[in-house]
Amino acid sequence: MNLVTIKYTAKIPKLNHPILIEGLPGIGNVGKLAVEHLIETLKATKFAELYSKDFPPQVFINPDGTIKLVNNEFFYWRAKKKGQHDLVLLTGDYQGLSSQGQYELAESILNVLQKLNVSHMFTLGGYGLGREIKDPKVLFATTDQRFVKETKKYGAVFKKNEPGGGIIGASGLLLGLGKLRGIAGTCFMGETPGYLVDPKSAKAVLKVLTKAVNLKVDYSRLEEKAREIEYIAQQLNEMESMVKEKPEDIRYIG
Amino acid sequence: MNLVTIKYTAKIPKLNHPILIEGLPGIGNVGKLAVEHLIETLKATKFAELYSKDFPPQVFINPDGTIKLVNNEFFYWRAKKKGQHDLVLLTGDYQGLSSQGQYELAESILNVLQKLNVSHMFTLGGYGLGREIKDPKVLFATTDQRFVKETKKYGAVFKKNEPGGGIIGASGLLLGLGKLRGIAGTCFMGETPGYLVDPKSAKAVLKVLTKAVNLKVDYSRLEEKAREIEYIAQQLNEMESMVKEKPEDIRYIG
Amino acid sequence: MNLVTIKYTAKIPKLNHPILIEGLPGIGNVGKLAVEHLIETLKATKFAELYSKDFPPQVFINPDGTIKLVNNEFFYWRAKKKGQHDLVLLTGDYQGLSSQGQYELAESILNVLQKLNVSHMFTLGGYGLGREIKDPKVLFATTDQRFVKETKKYGAVFKKNEPGGGIIGASGLLLGLGKLRGIAGTCFMGETPGYLVDPKSAKAVLKVLTKAVNLKVDYSRLEEKAREIEYIAQQLNEMESMVKEKPEDIRYIG
């Protein structure tokens, strides 16, 4: 077994210059939530699994009692009408644990994408602000300057020096290593507090992305998840303020 | 020397579609205790040693003054009557130190198992609850749904979403990577507090396992160890409650 | 992709036994600041980029919205008059993350240098003292004793047992591994507090280096940066002393 193993679980699909949409676990799980929502609502078809020694040595247990070795998974979806593109969708349980593993995983993914003649990549992630956000903006960065103007039209925002630390992980590496191979791409980053998984930010990212790829999707499942998380966040806030109040009470009594 | 080296210390045995029973160090050392007990009581024969650069750079010192490089060891046992299976037993001093090493060790072990025509794997481990347990249950997970019903008959329990983090280490990887190769298997996890080595949990696991492989074993050595550990645990508890009481006394006096 | 990939972005220049000047990130960023200043003021030409899996999995975002995979970069500059040498200049975003990666990066850089017939290396870095310094001295160490006397003439200082821990990272390894290949070199280390980037120490290093390679450079940009940093350092000092004063005030009142 090499560091990365690709297992095709269906015949490799012949797609017409498809576009990649990647969303792996990361801050607020923004990218993963967005791509999983797309896979579900578009009813995309799984065609490959990616296993790696740089993932944790771990199996998950399915609800039926069977095990599943942690992996990443590739799906495809065929364009339904003019103006749309065939899509390749990538999500998974983990990113690589080590720096070197992350590079090798990105290279392996690019190998798959080149076999499929992928013409453009959209990588999705979160941008953690460490504070609550009413209306998350979607930042972007791209491999080529010619995409900048167009991407702004879709509602994505470019702020100089943001994110200050650049993009870390698969969403950045796929663009960086892809550029060296001549594959173009754009990264969308949804602003997120970064404390909890963030379906609201995932929705904001999808709103921009769907304009870019000419799709219409229903957001009701994602909005439901967002309400659940909002409820949890509220309860955590209340618990925290109770904890803060107590010592003051005690001091008052004492 | 490769990352993993297998050294056959006896002629490779010709076994009749044997079953693997694996128990390496882990939480409560449940798996290791169980397999070591089987090896002792069945008087199984060692036939191979596995060395790895992913183990610590360490030798142990035997009671006679000689050294032993840390390793894993393979044993076999031949079925004595109808309805039993030839067994391959695997235990050892360590699991791999790194994630990648754990994957490579599991692959190397699977290579040995395929040479021996192993037909099923039982991997044994602990499931740490972080609290005391009167009567440890034995959870399970398996590579194929067809084993679920049968495994419940042996007394193993399936609880949805438990263990929540899946199975980490050799017991999970052998199943996960084995499944990709078409080797079936089942993991038994004995509930354990996880603070000390846990012969009681190991006995619970063996009770389920021996039904699955149609064996009868004497548990007296394991029960003796369990009594020793219970005594140590009790003493630790007493020491802890003494430490806790003291400051209260002081407060009372003051 | 190997651990290290060199991408030539221009025709490999034919240089006349050039001298390497290396300055990568490190304590006070002394070496990096110095080499970047040289590249700017000499208007050196970039000819190669070095990418490595041992750098962080990260892209930076340029001011125009495009991304840049983190790397190291090689530049060259041709001698303008007699007594000068052709120069190869090396700087970059990161040094290797791991020990082994640092060795491999240094070997890869030496391979490039041998192709270019580099005759001598000057590696630049900082020597952290952990206290403020009025007038930073420049220490040195070299591959061959015959350079010691000459190097002192340029204003560099040799203090026995300093730095006590030797030289860690690229500036040391290029000399150490270079010596094994028969490539000579000298390391200049500018004294620095080590808290902030230190353009003042970088200037001190350049003053020695330019004597060694017979160059004249304008320091106005570097001096401007030094004033900015001095201003920041002053403000940090004031903030710190305010924080220290407060508790005393409170105690006084209480």
Next chain:
Amino acid sequence: MNLVTIKYTAKIPKLNHPILIEGLPGIGNVGKLAVEHLIETLKATKFAELYSKDFPPQVFINPDGTIKLVNNEFFYWRAKKKGQHDLVLLTGDYQGLSSQGQYELAESILNVLQKLNVSHMFTLGGYGLGREIKDPKVLFATTDQRFVKETKKYGAVFKKNEPGGGIIGASGLLLGLGKLRGIAGTCFMGETPGYLVDPKSAKAVLKVLTKAVNLKVDYSRLEEKAREIEYIAQQLNEMESMVKEKPEDIRYIG
């Protein structure tokens, strides 16, 4: 460059079934001090340097201003009279940083030893007790039971279950991996507090070793170092007790 590179700095000596004596940095630097003392007093000849990517990326600075890449070094010494053996001596700046590196280094060293027809290995180290010791004993462990009786005659002690954790690092691995290749060896471990370098323990180890290899050496340099360390230890103790006394004084006054 491989993970390990051996550079012969002199013609490979033809030795008559020599004995290896290894002492690399470790607890109390006992092994390193002992072997360095032997090399000095026997005036042994250096014949090889070992470099490794698993050492830190570091050069030391010699007193004459030149640099030295960190390494391990091999020396030899020819027997002077009957009953003595030719010796190969191994010491150095570091052991490997990683577990895997330690295994690879031990394998590379064994390759050199097999070329030299080494017949027995004595590996030297410290056994940290974490408390002061008047008269350090020398423990041992060996590859073969036939050496146990003989080794006790030289004054080495065998205590069951000591050291409890076995032997970690080169001194253990050379024996463990050597045994798999059929090379016999014995490890001597000098008891040491383990806080500071410990020439007293090194002398105790040498007293046993020299009986085993039929050598007489002068210990004056080592005894001098031991007195220096004793003086430093005493001063540290005094400083510590002063620090401890202060708060009591304050409490008394208050």
